[in-house]
Amino acid sequence: MNLQELQKLFRYLxxxxxxxxxxxxxxxxxxxxxxxRRSELVDITWEQLDLFNNTIRIHGKGKKERLLPLHPMIVPLIVDYKNSLPEYLLHPSQPVFINKNGDQLNPRGLHKIFKETLEKAGLPPKRFSLHHLRHTFATLLIQENKENVDLRIVQELLGHESLVTTQVYTHVDFEQKKKAIDSFNIFEAPS
Incomplete structure (x- = not known):
């Protein structure tokens, strides 16, 4: 997803x-x-959210834990969501995201909701998956914040074991470099 597509999704939401x-x-x-990851999202319980420090503790692949800062726009959304739920669903061990039956949302259900949301937002549901949000996050983080974000930070945020896995997100910069070189016309004869 590019920035405009992500913004279109956000406007719909x-x-x-x-x-x-x-x-x-x-x-x-x-x-x-x-x-x-979508599996990490559906597994979140209320005790993993710390609204005092604006962080979320994620249990990633291989039972590895990582602490992620929450973007300032997320905290009021959590508060609104929390206020919309009955108290019994707010127990620290309860899953944060529940389905229409009050059960923990599973990755397949999340996928279905995402596809329906894309369609309602006017985005092609066959073009994007939940994993695209992960890729979009990493790509835009690197692309839009070059001076503040290095690859190691992105690696930690994504929970990647190896920096090589994270390096896939530097392709955007390479494409921009290639475009710049291709447009460099010093070798063409003047007309």
Whole structure:
């Protein structure tokens, strides 16, 4: 997803008034601002969220834990979502994201909701997957914040074991470099 497509998705989420609008708004913005995997998102319990320090503790692949800062736009969404739920669903061990039956949302259900949301937002559901939000997060983080973000930070945020895995997100910069070189016309004869 490019920045404009992500913004289109966000605009839809911000204006949606459906039954699960608050939950969906939080879920997809949380994915887009943390780069977490869909399995990590559906496994979050309330005790993993620390609204005092604005962090979330993620249990990643291989039971590896990582602490992620929450983007400032996420905290009020969490508060709104929390206020929309009955108290019994807020126990620290309870899953944060639940389905229409009050059970923990699973990755397949999240995928289905994402596809429906894309369609309603006017984005092609066959073109994007939940993993695209992870890629979009990493790519835009590197692309838009070159002076503040290095590859090791992105590696830690994504929970990658190896820096080589994270280096795939530097392709954008290489494409920009290639475009710049291709447009460099010093070798063409003057007309």
């Amino acid at each position: 911000e204006n949606d008034a459906g039954r699960f609008a608050i939950r969906n708004h939080l879920m997809f913005k949380l994915l887009a601002t943390t780069g977490m």
